[in-house]
Amino acid sequence: MRLSTDDLMAAADELLPMMTTVVGVLVPGAAPLLSIGAKIVQGVAAAVPEAEALYARIQSGDVPTQAELDAYATAEDGAYAALMAKLAAA
Amino acid sequence: MRKFLFGFLAAAILTGCTANQAIDSAQSVTATAAPTIIANTSATPAQAKAVADATLAASLTWQALGLYVGSGHADAAVMARIGQLAPPVHAALKAAQDAQRNGNSAGVAAGLSAFQAALGALKTYATTKGVM
Numbered sequence: 001m002r003l004s005t006d007d008l009m010a011a012a013d014e015l016l017p018m019m020t021t022v023v024g025v026l027v028p029g030a031a032p033l034l035s036i037g038a039k040i041v042q043g044v045a046a047a048v049p050e051a052e053a054l055y056a057r058i059q060s061g062d063v064p065t066q067a068e069l070d071a072y073a074t075a076e077d078g079a080y081a082a083l084m085a086k087l088a089a090a
Numbered sequence: 091m092r093k094f095l096f097g098f099l100a101a102a103i104l105t106g107c108t109a110n111q112a113i114d115s116a117q118s119v120t121a122t123a124a125p126t127i128i129a130n131t132s133a134t135p136a137q138a139k140a141v142a143d144a145t146l147a148a149s150l151t152w153q154a155l156g157l158y159v160g161s162g163h164a165d166a167a168v169m170a171r172i173g174q175l176a177p178p179v180h181a182a183l184k185a186a187q188d189a190q191r192n193g194n195s196a197g198v199a200a201g202l203s204a205f206q207a208a209l210g211a212l213k214t215y216a217t218t219k220g221v222m
Contacts (some may be wrong), residue, residue, distance in 0.1 A: 062139075062140075066191070069191075073184075073187050085102065087176075088173075090164065
């Protein structure tokens with residue numbers, strides 16, 4: 001299942017005011033704003049495909065194939081490794 | 091509903107609530123799936139679905155926590171504790187996945203149960219420390 005263009009545009013319309021408000025409150029400076037804004041965009045972009053997959057999986061009731069399970073596991077391994085790397089670097 | 095889910099995640103990210111809400115999602119998924127698991131000698135279709143849902147939910151949790159860690163506003167002690175609480179969650183999930191591949195129904199049930207417990211501990215800590 002993929003989000004349609006209309007879905008994405010509607011979501012963007014909803015997101016923009018929130019982004020402006022939240023980022024503006026957190027960081028009044030331009031450079032931090034750009035930095036955090038980029039992180040937000042990256043975070044949303046990373047989360048949406050997973051959210052789509054999760055939503056579709058929960059709603060479908062379909063039994064996943066082993067190949068799908070393996071693909072999910074690989075993605076989860078990557079996300080976990082990325083988190084641990086960030087923690088180690090922090 | 092898709093828009094709601096998207097907006098929910100996006101809003102959570104923007105307000106710094108991603109970690110907790112993703113964990114809530116993960117707990118909801120596994121809590122719903124776990125009771126349906128029947129301890130047969132071979133893994134069941136319901137178990138395969140439960141493992142898939144838990145795996146996707148765990149991915150969301152790691153991404154959400156990664157966003158918190160990378161925000162530049164994360165507390166060092168909290169990050170250290172997250173670093174201790176996350177591995178048991180991942181390990182339990184891996185055990186469930188391995189059991190699923192091996193057709194070990196009891197192993198899947200045990201793995202998902204451990205996953206749920208470890209995730210609960212992570213959520214409790216994250217909530218207490220205001221990560222979300």
